[in-house]
Amino acid sequence: MSKAERAPAEVFAALGDPTRLSLVMTLSDGQTRSIARLSIDAAMSRQALTKHLRVLERAGLVESVRAGRESRFAFRPDAVAAARACLDEAARQWEDALGRLKRFVESTPAISRPPTD
16 A cells, blocks of 8 residues: 555544544644643643654644754644545545445336235
8 A cells, every 4th residue: 555545544543532633623723832832731741742743743644843942743734635535535436326326226117026915
């Protein structure tokens, strides 16, 4: 499986964790934040928070930028856009399949059943 094919799966897996989803929601306002700033609202250690941020970074959802002695994290919306495109394609395929099934059912004559006593 290529990186392009894995990318949406990695995004979905990363967002499947409530903590990571919350971090993405927090960062999606466009502001960069340090681990210290992100840990203010989190009920976990900075080390645990860092592990979650690294998973998000590997999935392409956030990027870290060095600012002096600290790393600041920023949301990367392009990873979400790619995952959204994957979902849109899956929805289109389902709509096509359901349309074909509907046309088939509508074009098939009704089967008459013998009366039951």
